Amino acid sequence: MIDKTISIEQAITAVRDGHTVMVGGFGVPGTPFMLIDRLLAQGTRDLTLVKNEANEAGMGVSKLLEAGRVRTLIASHLGLNPTAVAMMNRREIKVELYPQGILAEKIRAGGAGLLGIATDIGIDTILREKRQLVKMGDREAILEPALRADIALIHAATADRAGNLLFAKSARNFCPLMAMAAERVIVETETIVPIGSLDPDTVHLPGAFVDHIVVLDDLSEEYGVLPQHVL
Amino acid sequence: MSYKEKIAARAAREVQPGQVINLGIGIPTMIPDYLPDASDVFIQSENGILGIGSRCRPGTEDRNLIDAGGSYVSLQPGASFFDSAVSFAIIRGGRVDISFLGTLEVSQDGDLANWIIPGKMAPGIGGGMELAQKARCVIVTTAHTTRDGRPKILEKCTLPLTAKGCVKTIITEMAVIDVTLQGLVLRELAQESSLSEVLSKTAAPLLGTDRPLPRF
Numbered sequence: 001m002i003d004k005t006i007s008i009e010q011a012i013t014a015v016r017d018g019h020t021v022m023v024g025g026f027g028v029p030g031t032p033f034m035l036i037d038r039l040l041a042q043g044t045r046d047l048t049l050v051k052n053e054a055n056e057a058g059m060g061v062s063k064l065l066e067a068g069r070v071r072t073l074i075a076s077h078l079g080l081n082p083t084a085v086a087m088m089n090r091r092e093i094k095v096e097l098y099p100q101g102i103l104a105e106k107i108r109a110g111g112a113g114l115l116g117i118a119t120d121i122g123i124d125t126i127l128r129e130k131r132q133l134v135k136m137g138d139r140e141a142i143l144e145p146a147l148r149a150d151i152a153l154i155h156a157a158t159a160d161r162a163g164n165l166l167f168a169k170s171a172r173n174f175c176p177l178m179a180m181a182a183e184r185v186i187v188e189t190e191t192i193v194p195i196g197s198l199d200p201d202t203v204h205l206p207g208a209f210v211d212h213i214v215v216l217d218d219l220s221e222e223y224g225v226l227p228q229h230v231l
Numbered sequence: 232m233s234y235k236e237k238i239a240a241r242a243a244r245e246v247q248p249g250q251v252i253n254l255g256i257g258i259p260t261m262i263p264d265y266l267p268d269a270s271d272v273f274i275q276s277e278n279g280i281l282g283i284g285s286r287c288r289p290g291t292e293d294r295n296l297i298d299a300g301g302s303y304v305s306l307q308p309g310a311s312f313f314d315s316a317v318s319f320a321i322i323r324g325g326r327v328d329i330s331f332l333g334t335l336e337v338s339q340d341g342d343l344a345n346w347i348i349p350g351k352m353a354p355g356i357g358g359g360m361e362l363a364q365k366a367r368c369v370i371v372t373t374a375h376t377t378r379d380g381r382p383k384i385l386e387k388c389t390l391p392l393t394a395k396g397c398v399k400t401i402i403t404e405m406a407v408i409d410v411t412l413q414g415l416v417l418r419e420l421a422q423e424s425s426l427s428e429v430l431s432k433t434a435a436p437l438l439g440t441d442r443p444l445p446r447f
Contacts, residue, residue: 028297052315076356077355102319104316121365126391157295168295170276170295172314173314225293229302
């Protein structure tokens with residue numbers, strides 16, 4: 001039977017200098033911290049990262065930024081990461097920021113084999129500058145090209161060996177969208193189960209989108225509850 | 232009660248049972264504390280939750296359960312999870328009844344400017360632009376003036392807009408103001424505030440000031 005499990009070292013060798021890498025997660029939930037750490041250790045550089053936000057200073061993708069491995073960051077906001085904002089302001093990284101749901105749709109379109117989307121979000125704002133505008137009947141829209149990546153790094157709560165995935169609670173966020181939009185999809189999972197043990201009705205992402213599965217033995221501290229966000 | 236609590240408490244009274252609401256960062260996140268029966272209202276969060284419950288008690292935090300501002304949250308019965316595309320389909324598709332947002336500036340035409348100060352603050356728009364443009368109703372909850380006392384309610388915004396003509400109501404610690412086709416209409420006055428004080432701290436004409444105003 002098919003088995004997509006692989007060692008973390010072997011999985012991350014697929015990521016090469018200059019690659020575009022989508023990284024799932026919205027804050028801690030869904031961020032594949034172990035895959036990111038391995039990518040950092042591998043020394044890969046000149047990356048274009050696509051992630052909702054830049055995690056927080058010293059955590060997750062921020063480690064890649066701080067180590068100078070990232071040329072371009074495509075995100076929706078960096079509000080919780082002053083280090084990333086400072087790097088953007090010093091022009092140490094190039095940053096492209098999109099409205100969050102538009103970023104999601106650009107990725108979804110890429111995953112769905114479409115060339116782009118047309119939207120009126122931001123049509124009355126400075127967002128229209130430097131964008132391709134199109135007429136849709138009597139309405140004006142911004143044409144946003146679809147986004148695809150060489151690699152997607154995804155965190156799942158549960159996977160079977162065929163790559164069917166379940167995400168936990170708010171950890172789903174961009175994960176299934178990014179997994180659909182990359183040439184090669186590497187998933188780290190907290191739990192691995194045999195093929196046939198997931199109820200097909202409950203699968204969040206079909207295994208066809210998953211290339212490699214890394215089974216996590218235990219979770220680093222980064223996955224835990226962040227004291228700074230406890231009320 | 233702090234001025235923020237006063238704004239949140241007043242804003243909560245705008246919510247009708249059964250509505251889907253979204254809470255921006257800051258004051259809006261305090262609104263659930265003042266909803267009479269939270270179970271009738273579904274709080275949506277951009278990161279993929281419909282049905283955020285009451286404030287998360289210390290020790291009950293779940294590492295997989297945060298709101299879009301990064302705070303740990305609880306769930307109410309009937310909650311659901313979904314991905315970011317579905318989350319924004321709820322928003323852009325018009326299924327959010329009220330979006331409560333903070334702001335830097337708001338104009339008499341309901342223009343909202345809350346995401347960028349060119350050259351100073353530009354961390355990205357997040358979900359704010361889609362909420363401002365597509366929620367059925369946008370209510371701004373904000374201090375009446377900036378920290379250094381300058382009016383935030385203006386004839387015209389000076390900062391780049393988040394969305395044009397999107398704001399329906401402005402709730403501050405001093406007043407409740409509706410945006411209408413005729414201009415800004417003063418609906419309520421805070422118990423602690425005088426009409427002259429509100430007029431002096433608002434840099435746009437206010438209508439409806441020649442009648443007895445309800446206090447909050």
